[in-house]
Amino acid sequence: MDRILGKLKGDRVMWLILILLSLFSLLVVYSATGSLAFRKMGGNTFYYFAKQFIMLGLGFGVIALVIKFVKVKYLSIFSSIALLVSFGLLLVALVLRIGEGTGRTLGLGFITFQPAELVKISLVLFVSRLLANNQDAENPPSQFTFLKILVISGVVCLGISLSNFSTAALLFMTIMFLMFIGRVPIKYLLLTVGGGIAMIVLFYVLASNVNIGRINTVKGRIDRFIKGDPESEVGITQADYAKMAIFNGGQAGKGPGGSQIRNHMAAAYNDFIFAIMVEEYGWISFIVVFAYVVFAVRAGVIIRQCKRTFPAFIVAGLSLMFVLQAFINMGVSTGLLPVTGQTLPWISMGGTSTLFTAFSLGIILRVSYQNTLEEEQEEPEVDELEEVPEEDLAFVDSDI
Numbered sequence: 001m002d003r004i005l006g007k008l009k010g011d012r013v014m015w016l017i018l019i020l021l022s023l024f025s026l027l028v029v030y031s032a033t034g035s036l037a038f039r040k041m042g043g044n045t046f047y048y049f050a051k052q053f054i055m056l057g058l059g060f061g062v063i064a065l066v067i068k069f070v071k072v073k074y075l076s077i078f079s080s081i082a083l084l085v086s087f088g089l090l091l092v093a094l095v096l097r098i099g100e101g102t103g104r105t106l107g108l109g110f111i112t113f114q115p116a117e118l119v120k121i122s123l124v125l126f127v128s129r130l131l132a133n134n135q136d137a138e139n140p141p142s143q144f145t146f147l148k149i150l151v152i153s154g155v156v157c158l159g160i161s162l163s164n165f166s167t168a169a170l171l172f173m174t175i176m177f178l179m180f181i182g183r184v185p186i187k188y189l190l191l192t193v194g195g196g197i198a199m200i201v202l203f204y205v206l207a208s209n210v211n212i213g214r215i216n217t218v219k220g221r222i223d224r225f226i227k228g229d230p231e232s233e234v235g236i237t238q239a240d241y242a243k244m245a246i247f248n249g250g251q252a253g254k255g256p257g258g259s260q261i262r263n264h265m266a267a268a269y270n271d272f273i274f275a276i277m278v279e280e281y282g283w284i285s286f287i288v289v290f291a292y293v294v295f296a297v298r299a300g301v302i303i304r305q306c307k308r309t310f311p312a313f314i315v316a317g318l319s320l321m322f323v324l325q326a327f328i329n330m331g332v333s334t335g336l337l338p339v340t341g342q343t344l345p346w347i348s349m350g351g352t353s354t355l356f357t358a359f360s361l362g363i364i365l366r367v368s369y370q371n372t373l374e375e376e377q378e379e380p381e382v383d384e385l386e387e388v389p390e391e392d393l394a395f396v397d398s399d400i
Contacts, residue, residue, distance in 0.1 A: 009067045010365030010372075013298045017291045018063075018346060018361065022056050024277065024288055025347040031257045032269040032276045033349065048269070052349055059346075059358035066362025067369055072311050075363065076132075079125035083156070086122045089115040090159055104163045116160045117356035120171050120321060121363075123156050127175055128313035131182035135309050140183040149179060150192060166340035170328065172196070174321050178313055241265045242275035242333045253282030270348040271341055274333040288347070292326045295319065299364065305371040315367050318360045 008015045026049060033048035041047045093106035093115050104114050127149055134141040153175045161168035180189060245261040248254065259279045262268045268276050277285040299319035306312040322345055329344040331337035343350065345357050 009064075010368040011298050011302060014295060014361075014365060014368070017295050017298075018060075020291055021288065021346045022060075024285075025056065025349075026052060027256055028273055028277045028280070028347065029269055029349045031259055031280060032262045032265075032273055035263040036269065048349065055350060055354045056346075059354045059361075062355055062358040063362040063365060066359060067366045070362070070366055072314075072367060072370055075125050075314065076129050076310055079122065079129050082122040083119070083126045083152075086115055086118040087156055087159065090119055094159070094162055111352065113352035113356075114164075116164055116167050117353050119156060119160060120167070121318070121356065121360050123153060123171060124174060124178070124317035124321070125314055127153065127178055128310055128317060131178060131184075131313055132308070132310035135182070140185055141179075143188070146179070146184050146188050149175065149184075164341070166328075166342055170321065170325060170342065173324065174317050177320055178317050181316060182313065238265055238267055238272055239332075239335060239339060242272045243335055245272075245275040245279035246334065249279035249282050249285075251282050253278070253280050253284065256280055270343045270350070271329070271339070272333050273344050273348045274330045277347075278333075289330065292323050296323045299323075302364065302368045302371065305375075306367065307371075307374060311367040311370065315364050318364055322357070322360065 029052045030045070030049040034045055037043060037045040037048055089106055093104065096106070104116065105112050106115050130145060130149055131141060134145045153172065157168040157172045157175075160171065176189060176192065180186075241261050241264050245259065245265075248260055254260070257280070259268075259276050261279060262276050265272055265276075274285070274288075277288065296319060299315055302315050303312045306315070325342050325345050328337060328340055328342045329348075332340055332342070343353070346354070346361075350357075
């Protein structure tokens with residue numbers, strides 16, 4: 001184990017967390033996709049297990065490649081180009097409405113992916129560079145810098161919200177957090193929060209008369225969370241099934257593959273996979289919760305080790321998105337939050353989204369590896385003590 005860990009570059013604890021999450025992912029995805037396998041693959045339940053195993057393997061490959069070849073300075077240089085390209089792909093997806101018809105996916109013939117996943121990473125890199133370039137020991141970032149970040153982030157998040165409101169909200173919260181740790185004046189942030197709340201209220205009020213993107217979907221989810229879902233009276237909503245799964249699991253759980261609710265949930269293997277995990281593993285499943293907490297703590301350690309602001313900002317932003325998305329997913333499964341459609345990162349069954357997540361994780365681990373290299377370069381060289389010939393020692397002794 002020591003030899004294996006010695007070959008891993010970057011924070012070893014984070015590597016162990018990803019391996020742990022991968023094991024849970026394979027077990028729960030294999031169990032939760034039983035019904036899907038019978039509907040689409042003629043009962044071949046091994047198909048989705050193999051698919052998830054391959055995607056996670058490719059994900060680890062992406063992480064290793066990013067650590068080895070993607071230097072942090074490249075991320076700074078190409079962040080603007082990446083943001084422009086990714087946002088352009090997002091607009092193309094919205095116009096063409098490829099895939100599910102929601103504007104989320106874009107097909108390039110050989111591959112179909114969600115441009116929003118690339119936009120998230122690109123925007124965090126872009127904002128991190130702006131904040132890093134405007135750090136002054138005596139003065140906080142200027143009002144112009146704040147407005148530039150706010151306008152660009154607002155336009156990008158608005159574009160994402162037309163097809164995926166929860167992702168846009170998650171990304172905007174991340175940008176707000178980056179501006180907070182980037183010492184943007186609190187009064188600017190409070191004004192932004194107030195304006196955001198006012199905009200959400202306005203969209204909520206107008207949603208009944210305006211049909212733009214997924215505004216009506218968001219309004220419906222909020223209404224069902226606050227007022228209750230009429231369909232819940234007969235217990236047929238995904239949220240109800242999730243609560244039933246957690247209740248059935250109890251403390252000990254039903255054991256691997258023992259879920260009784262998985263075949264009744266359309267999103268058992270992605271949006272509500274945490275509920276199936278709790279049903280099968282009981283309290284053991286909260287190892288996953290603890291793993292995400294430890295991931296956040298290790299991200300903080302990496303940030304403290306950074307000697308430059310840009311790497312620190314990108315680790316803060318990318319790790320926050322990863323952990324916050326996880327807790328939003330678990331909050332939805334337990335009924336603490338309204339349904340959002342956010343998957344459980346590195347555990348839910350995924351395709352290209354797993355690779356984009358792997359890219360962001362690779363960046364975090366690359367920064368950790370770079371910190372290690374810089375520390376090794378700064379260690380002072382210790383001169384070896386020269387051996388003194390015996391005759392010289394004898395001469396000294398004779399003088400004494």
